[in-house]
Amino acid sequence: MINILIIDDDVTFCLMLQTLLEKNKYRVTTVFSPIEAKRIIQEKEFDIVMTDLRMPDMSGMDLIRLIKNQAPASQIIMMTGYADIATAIESIKKGAFNYIPKPLNPDEVLNVIKEALQASKNETATSVNESKRGKTSDYKEGVSRPSRKLNQHIELVAPTPMSVLITGESGTGKEYVARLIHNKSKRSDKPFVAIDCGAIPKELVASEFFGHVKGSFTGAIGDKVGSFEAASGGTLFLDEVGNLPYNTQIQLLRVLQERKVKPVGSNKDVIVDVRIIAATNENLTGAQESGDFREDLYHRLNEFQINVPPLRERKQDIMLFAHYFLEQANHYLEKAVEGFDKSMEEVFMNYGWPGNLREMKNIVKRATLLAHGKQITLKEIPDELYIGPESDQFALYRKENEHQVIRRALEAANYNKSQAARLLKVDRKTLYNKIKAYQIELPEKDKT
Secondary structure (H helix, E strand, O other): OOEEEEEOOOHHHHHHHHHHHHHOOOEEEEEOOHHHHHHHHHHOOOOEEEEEOEEOOEEHHHHHHHHHHHOOOOEEEEEEEHHHHHHHHHHHHOOOOEEEEEOOOHHHHHHHHHHHHHHHHHHHHOOOOOOOOOOOOOOOOOOOHHHHHHHHHHHHHOOOOOOEEEEOOOOOOHHHHHHHHHHOOOOOOOOEEEEEOOOOOHHHHHHHHHOEOOOOOOOOOOOEOOHHHHOOOOEEEEEOHHHOOHHHHHHHHHHHHHOEEOOEOOOOOEEOOOEEEEEEOOOHHHHHHOOOOOHHHHHHHOOEEEEOOOHHHOHHHHHHHHHHHHHHHHHHHOOOOOEEOHHHHHHHHHOOOOOHHHHHHHHHHHHHHHOOOOEEOHHHOOOHHHHOOOOOOOOOOOHHHHHHHHHHHHHHOOOOHHHHHHHHOOOHHHHHHHHHHOOOOOOHHHOO
8 A cells, every 4th residue: 555644734734635645545644743754754664755845843855855865765745835836846856756736636636646656666667677778758859949959969979988968957858868868879778777866875875876785784685786787788877966975976986987896895896888977957167166076077977068958048949848748748637638828828938947847847737637628728827937027928018908918817816806916016906996997897706
């Protein structure tokens, strides 16, 4: 049975969520403080941890770090109010699987849990003993100039034996680029092994990379094949390589030079033949200057550098990716949403997409789930996509179209006049006067 841990200081909310999940055959444990959560995570394994973003005693980011260190296989789902969506997106960058805005939609909760469990299954299947070709089904080539340049670099370097350093912001799809390079290389029929360098506890990095023999340290209950040996003949992808401890950087450099590893606790060298692809969203040049990253290792990894551009610099690709993710969401959710309302394109084009493709994929999937008609409208997407300073979707530009803008804002706010006023960036009294002046009809229940 699937084990789920709920962490929230709102006792009533916890019990309601527990009831929902237990009705759907999940085994649920609830705790009401991060301190209590810390204790129980050390004692018991959970498939999924659902936690509030803001609680006393410990921040959401610290809680993610704790869970990832204590139980790296657990999938983390953040629960948050709309005001904290930007922080929730940041939590995904730190290792959370996804977030769900409060108040929770029961169907959405169950679907996100289903996705998290499927992701765990995929990660298990594609970890050290990953299938030979890896996955690239989620990679979509863009048509913008930055995307064409990216695709040209992939085609150019893939057939070579060169080490590649992929740079770019979180959520831009660096791992998909790495898998594509592998699949287009001469090693495509050999393993592709991915390691998240930021998610491995420091004391286990050597074992994860190089393997260990039984009894070499407490907890080594059997021999373990390291990632280098598992990837031999193929490609080893080092994600967030800038997070590697300095001592591990020294060991990694030696392996790249000598092409052999020594499992922890063993006296025998193992010959390995791997192509290294590394990725980072950090400034490794700055890390070298501060002494946190070795310059010689940087040059070993950076035989060829590929920068994956952020989504905001690929305007021509935005709706292309949106429709691609809609197609995926329809297939996954067994729905038949046909497209996006006309107003959506302007919102998507004006939004800054701080979480890049990962953020867009999550937003489109959630909107697809919530959509009742054939198109996704403003009602199905988070407010901050069109309320923020980067969007003037509802600015009152000209008298001749002002009444249309007001109607759109009211519809988007579900006729909540306070929220509509915020969208329009006017005060509530001004909105009331304009509704009266333009004789805009409101639903009966919203006329007061």
